[in-house]
Amino acid sequence: MIRLVLPAHLRKLAMINSELQLDVAGEITQRAVLDALEAAYPVLRGTIRDQDSGRRRPFIRFFACEEDLSHESPDATLPEAVACGREPYLVVAAMAGG
């Protein structure tokens, strides 16, 4: 079970109140986690990654275990602490005001 935290505006859009728990099959990568997230909450398609290219949107970043994973390969394996559910995977919106 993967734990995942979304920024407030996306929690509101998806009508989620708190941290999520997702079943992710196979190797635990960023792509696999986000695929599972979008399958469970289709309204989030396109809000974190571009729907055509799969690229992370510029004002969105990914963290886990206090590490910035935003620029890691989407197919790199996530830390064991995330894979076993001890630490959450964080989707973070840039602190850009406005």
Next chain:
Amino acid sequence: MSGVRVLAGTRKGAFVLTADGKRDRWEVSGPFFGGWEIYHLKGSPADQNRLYASQSSGWSGQVIQRSDDGGRTWEPVGNKFSYEGTTGTHQWYDGTPHPWEFARVWHLEPSLDDPDVVYAGVEDAGLFRSADGGQSWEEMPGLRTHRSGPSWQPGAGGMCLHTIIMDPTRHDRMYAAISAAGAFRSDDAGQTWKPVNKGLQSEGIPDSDAEVGHCVHRIALHPSRPDVLFMQKHWDVMRSDNAGESWREISGNLPSDFGFPIDVHAHEPETVFVVPILSDGEHYPPEGKLRVYRSRTGGDEWEPLTKGLPQENCYVNVLRDAMAVDSLDDCGVYFGTTGGQVYASADGGDSWAPIVRDLPAVLSVEVQTLP
């Protein structure tokens, strides 16, 4: 009893304002989609309960919302806007080639007769269509791939397709306008397009009467005379009597012919409304007086409408999609400002009163006339 429903899109959410036919007591609901930019929301002419809204943010891109109960509840629908085929480039501000990139939906135009059909005008300029109530979108690439496309440049707000007008009498005729490419017309339901900018003169572009490159801000028509078009250009208020084949200036005695919105009275095809703004750099009314100008002669002769509007120290703007008219017997006129006011007139512009004063900056105003 008849009534109206005003749909206001703002920088931080959408609001639905309702009143009976007197239009003097208003109920305000919202914000819907709080915190998101709502560039536009509009109701279907074929089903008053079917509304569409464009919700977007710099962080999380585009979401489209649909309501089937007149704006009480909403559900997100499809938000995948993929240009068809190879996208190529348009000109960037400095004239260099720039790849076509989807940014947001500026304008949603529901079909005149089918609530499930809706058109979307997007930035970078392109026209999309949904035939399933917004669940899926397909580009109508004939406009973006017009031979002039590589020469189009963005206006200051981006290269947006902001105006879509369906001819109510010719099923296959439609108009679109793009900043800063100009006006286009299709006579085959959007498959192919031709620029209709003859007669426009624009300072600040290398060829002032070029086929394309004009910063058209808004076009409006009256459904009873669809070949007569009115245009607010970056500078100049214009009129065409032949479906855009040629234009003539009708700025007349306006204190400034810069502005964004333009609209036509619901029952008087020669009565037109604009809101003059001082200049392209000074996006506020001349002399700090918020004045709607009305022409009852189809242009050239304009009268200021000031009753109920602030006549000192007013420095708000009225954006291109932020004016609308209802079709009650006494035509109502509505507009929203970047200062968060939505004003209503229940007497064709003679007098005005704010419906609300303190919304976030208003991006768009539409109105539905309810039976």
